[in-house]
Amino acid sequence: MTRRLLLSYLGLAILVLAGLEIPLGWIYARGEMTRASQGVERDASMLAEITEENIEEGNLEALPEVVGDYATRTGRHVVVTDRQGVVLADSDPSGRIGVSIAAAPDIARALRNEPTVVTGDEVLSATMPGSSGTTVRGSLRLTSPTAEVDSRVRRIWGALALAGACVLAAVALAAFTLARWITRPLRTLEAATAQLADGRLTNPPDTTTGPPELRSLAVSFTRTATRLQQLLMAQQAFASEASHQLKTPLTALRLRLENFEPYLDPRAHGSLEEAVDEVERLSRMVQGLLALARLENSATTPEPVDLDTVIADRAAMWEPLAAEQYVALAITGRAAGRVWAIPGALEQIIDNLVANALRVSPPGTTVTIHRAPGTGLHVIDQGPGMTEADRARAFDRFWRSSDSQHDGTGLGLPIVRHLVQASGGDITLHPAPGTGLDAAVRLRPVTGDRSREASGRPRSRPARSAAP
Structure with a gap:
């Protein structure tokens, strides 16, 4: 029973922790992803303004330095195009400068002065137009891997799991102590019941620990067992004493009946034999009753x-x-x-x-x-x-x-x-x-x-x- 109580307490604690920690972890993960997406969008807008100014001033040689410096600091990938979608600068050294990527959906939208923000499983992408008012002079695509965000999410899940494990350990310890306290009277009651079934109660159940209901049950059981033992001992005493007290009168009655035989009319001898047989049958019946009582009272x-x-x-x-x-x-x-x-x-x-x-x-x-x-x-x-x-x-x-x-x-x-x-x-x-x-x-x-x-x-x- 201790195991069942412990498992029930732990099961309840797991349900409560799961109901609290899973939503908390999910909310945190969504928040991290949203903050990362907003950061990428903000940086893309800022870089788009800087590159638009350089394009407007014709300072195209400064573009690689701007995007390279940013990519070095953040580890993100930046691509800058002109108004026709031709790549002017790429933070990736292996990027293809001068190649047109105007067919890309996000670049096409940016060239139409429409920003694009995409949140994927592996990367976050923000494509912004380089424009002043309605005049679009180019576009900028900023992509950031989600590995860092995923790492932070995994850390928070690990922290939540560790906290949950600590809570479960504390609950298990408290539950085990409580279950032992609850079941102690039941264990002593079970042992007392087994002793009573064997014929004698030598160790009464504990009536000082456990819930009040179980203490009351142990007191009632002890009182009942004591009364039952008294009745059994009285019955055993009767069976033992009766075997001696009844043998003598029956034996004496049989001898007296047999002594009547010389003084009886021969016609009464049949009735005398029947009376002697009945006395013998009564003696056997008494012995059988006593034997049955001894069998019922003895625990074997x-x-x-x-x-x-x-x-x-x-x-x-x-x-x-x-x-x-x-x-x-x-x-x-x-x-x-x-x-x-x-x-x-x-x-x-x-x-x-x-x-x-x-x-x-x-x-x-x-x-x-x-x-x-x-x-x-x-x-x-x-x-x-x-x-x-x-x-x-x-x-x-x-x-x-x-x-x-x-x-x-x-x-x-x-x-x-x-x-x-x-x-x-x-x-x-x-x-x-x-x-x-x-x-x-x-x-x-x-x-x-x-x-x-x-x-x-x-x-x-x-x-x-x-x-x-």
Whole structure:
């Protein structure tokens, strides 16, 4: 932002300088050219009077001396003719004396007692008649190069450019100081926002410098961030304490229910088992809620993880349980390589998806973990699948399908989605070929540069395991 402010100030200064200096330079150049033209015209009139007197007196030998002396002093070119346009004197030694130039337009006009002044790109020319009243005795042409005028104009343009450069330098220094003063609160606010996004504000934004509006914004941000930190710490404290406070009562309730079994009528044993199952489900739900709260409250940074290694490890862990349910567990697809994921997230993602797949898979079917091109991960089962409406709501907390026959908590997929999104990926549900459900996870691949960059980062706190 400092650069943009500086460029805007400099751009405005350049426009102002251009609006002032260009007209000033143009006016000066026009003035110089006008003064030079008037000087040539004045000198030509004066010389014409002198030469006319010499011609009238018949003193033609004095003409070369007059024009030569003037040309030596001024560096200009003078030509004198008689009334027929024949050259009587020329300040140029190589001039052709005695040659008629009456056909030249300016000489012809002068011989008709009409002066001519011409302002050209390279020379200024003034042709005057040598006359007394209406009697024309000759003409005089005076030409002057514009090099001297052009030199003076270039000098003034250079002076204006130098002055403009000095003004721009002063404006740049003042603009840089002003821009730094304006943007300092924004820089500290940006750093504070990044800290808050990482979970803790250690350096509040500066509230003592900058414009009043930005100081007020920094004060409001600090107050909001402090309140938010207090709420987050309270929630984290609740999640930590609740995990201990709720475990004990639920465990005691389960033990009491199991102790009732010897004293109950056999016909009530079914209801007792259902009550124990509900207590277990409530315990898992509490654990899932606490795990989800911990995930949402912890700021983690994705790190490179070998997807193939994690898949192989988790598949080996789930194979015995799948075999007990007469369900095969298969890994397909080409090696995916390394992906970006928060620490511990891939294990939980695969565990939750495989657990859900095994829960709905009938005996004799296969749960497939497929590695797709582009660091995609698919967990495919051959269960009953989901309708389109169910797939749209599957990531809602506590949601369970109306025809669900299992004892899930409705928190497994929300936890998976949070882990995937925190890792910079996305997850979608699709119908599997034939029957069943395809849970498709897409994660970001690790490139060489980013991998080296991440190797220097401190490891973040791993995400804790959550019950499906």
